[in-house]
Amino acid sequence: MSIKSFAAKIFAGIVAKKTAKWVQNPITTQDKVFAFLLSQAKDTSFGKNHNFSQIKSHADFVKNVPVRDYEELKSYVEKVVAGESDVLWPGKPAYFAKTSGTTSGAKYIPITKESIKYQVEASRNAILNYIHETGRADFVDGKMIFLQGSPVMKEKNGIKIGRLSGISAHYVPNYLQKNRLPSWETNCLEDWDTKVNEVVKETVDQDMTIIAGIPSWVQTYFEKLNSTTGKKVGQLFKNFELFIYGGVNYEPYRAKFENLIGKRVASIELFPASEGFFAYQDSQTEKGMLLLLNSGIFYEFVKADEFFVDNPKRITLKDVEVGVNYVMIISTNAGLWGYNLGDTIQFISLEPYKIIVSGRIKHFISAFGEHVIGKEVEEAMRLAIEETDARINEFTVAPQINPKGEELPYHEWLIEFEQLPTDLEKFIDTLDTSLQQQNSYYFDLIKGKILQPLKITKIKKDGFQEYMKSIGKLGGQNKVQRLSNDRKVADGLREFRV
Numbered sequence: 488m489s490i491k492s493f494a495a496k497i498f499a500g501i502v503a504k505k506t507a508k509w510v511q512n513p514i515t516t517q518d519k520v521f522a523f524l525l526s527q528a529k530d531t532s533f534g535k536n537h538n539f540s541q542i543k544s545h546a547d548f549v550k551n552v553p554v555r556d557y558e559e560l561k562s563y564v565e566k567v568v569a570g571e572s573d574v575l576w577p578g579k580p581a582y583f584a585k586t587s588g589t590t591s592g593a594k595y596i597p598i599t600k601e602s603i604k605y606q607v608e609a610s611r612n613a614i615l616n617y618i619h620e621t622g623r624a625d626f627v628d629g630k631m632i633f634l635q636g637s638p639v640m641k642e643k644n645g646i647k648i649g650r651l652s653g654i655s656a657h658y659v660p661n662y663l664q665k666n667r668l669p670s671w672e673t674n675c676l677e678d679w680d681t682k683v684n685e686v687v688k689e690t691v692d693q694d695m696t697i698i699a700g701i702p703s704w705v706q707t708y709f710e711k712l713n714s715t716t717g718k719k720v721g722q723l724f725k726n727f728e729l730f731i732y733g734g735v736n737y738e739p740y741r742a743k744f745e746n747l748i749g750k751r752v753a754s755i756e757l758f759p760a761s762e763g764f765f766a767y768q769d770s771q772t773e774k775g776m777l778l779l780l781n782s783g784i785f786y787e788f789v790k791a792d793e794f795f796v797d798n799p800k801r802i803t804l805k806d807v808e809v810g811v812n813y814v815m816i817i818s819t820n821a822g823l824w825g826y827n828l829g830d831t832i833q834f835i836s837l838e839p840y841k842i843i844v845s846g847r848i849k850h851f852i853s854a855f856g857e858h859v860i861g862k863e864v865e866e867a868m869r870l871a872i873e874e875t876d877a878r879i880n881e882f883t884v885a886p887q888i889n890p891k892g893e894e895l896p897y898h899e900w901l902i903e904f905e906q907l908p909t910d911l912e913k914f915i916d917t918l919d920t921s922l923q924q925q926n927s928y929y930f931d932l933i934k935g936k937i938l939q940p941l942k943i944t945k946i947k948k949d950g951f952q953e954y955m956k957s958i959g960k961l962g963g964q965n966k967v968q969r970l971s972n973d974r975k976v977a978d979g980l981r982e983f984r985v
Contacts, residue, residue, distance in 0.1 A: 493624075499619040506612065516781050528577065539551075568583070584651040584654060596823075602783055603658065605763070614697075626726065629726050630668050631668070668695075669686045687715055701966055702737050706747070709747040727748070733759050737754060742876075742877070743878040763823075765778065777841055814831055832844055854896070855937055857929040878904070883969060883976050884970040885971055886898055
């Protein structure tokens with residue numbers, strides 16, 4: 488055992504003890520975060536406008552601070568972008584994470600020196616937790632890579648602007664700098680195809696032990712390694728120990744990944760966003776991610792099926808239930824208040840508080856009242872793959888409201904297969920049966936002959952990548968929308984159909 492791996496084990500034990508303290512006192516921990524955030528921001532413009540100095544309870548907070556999405560908070564953010572201080576949080580943010588919004592153009596998410604600290608700490612603790620749980624630490628001596636956006640940043644009114652993953656690249660600790668790949672020059676490349684080729688050149692002969700990124704883009708890297716060398720990833724990187732991912736569910740990709748790697752490797756799921764780092768997988772034997780309650784974020788929850796009614800009930804951690812689909816609302820030490828992140832989650836445990844990401848509140852299919860969500864289509868796909876030995880590269884689902892002729896409407900699944908199912912009819916039946924079992928509304932619509940069972944449209948090899956490239960969203964943190972209530976993505980894929 489090297490000195491570095493020995494030290495990692497000791498550090499992992501220390502972090503595990505600190506984590507256990509707030510895990511064992513979740514409500515008290517959140518109450519302290521709530522009080523701290525309000526006290527820090529009471530003299531900001533937002534704090535004064537929303538009576539922070541008078542807020543003594545969550546009920547007071549609900550009365551004074553409405554739920555807002557980015558568009559509704561934009562007037563405050565624009566003041567910060569213009570250079571004003573003490574608007575949403577004391578002083579100015581250290582960074583803006585620039586993201587592309589679907590309705591608002593570019594979005595500028597503030598990141599303060601306080602919030603970036605917790606972002607970096609959570610990434611580190613996810614790996615340390617794995618070391619503490621498994622006792623495995625030798626992999627820290629190998630090379631690691633995170634397929635990320637360019638770390639090059641611009642500056643406006645004294646605030647640096649970049650992508651979250653690029654900002655995070657500036658916070659790799661010194662003791663890992665020698666382990667990190669690719670080179671800074673390669674990381675700064677903007678063109679995704681060029682970047683992947685350079686990453687392959689720099690890593691193909693290295694001892695890679697940790698590989699991280701959004702599954703669909705890591706898959707591209709693995710495929711390029713395979714085509715370049717003719718070898719499985721596991722043959723090239725014999726000590727490849729850990730795959731770290733976030734952004735999308737890994738399960739639909741697992742079979743393809745294991746084929747590319749040639750073996751099963753351990754994985755850690757993360758739940759990061761520009762707005763904060765919310766959870767990470769804390770167990771290799773249990774499902775779900777540990778909700779981070781001591782990281783400068785106060786959480787509220789609204790039942791997803793009540794979210795669009797007038798004045799939906801906002802609850803805190805103490806009132807949540809297992810298995811309910813919630814919209815997660817956050818208030819943070821980056822100055823986001825009552826902020827609708829857009830993600831929906833479900834609790835799978837209350838001791839400790841562990842969650843799964845179930846989808847996006849705006850990403851669902853309810854063209855006929857079925858309200859199918861991301862978690863349901865991903866679970867259906869997992870079962871269909873398992874039953875028929877299929878492998879997929881990517882998929883998305885959309886409603887077909889106006890089919891040709893006299894046939895009934897249906898859900899169209901657009902799938903790029905790496906390996907076709909052994910029995911396509913069984914694959915389709917498993918998908919549809921699973922959806923009916925998970926979603927009673929969908930079941931009723933099928934049985935009532937309002938909808939016909941789903942249909943599959945095959946997408947050609949690399950079709951999803953070509954589509955993402957055509958809309959300027961290839962690589963980095965971009966990901967294919969899993970499902971939608973309209974035909975925008977489905978129609979965009981029209982020219983890439985088999």
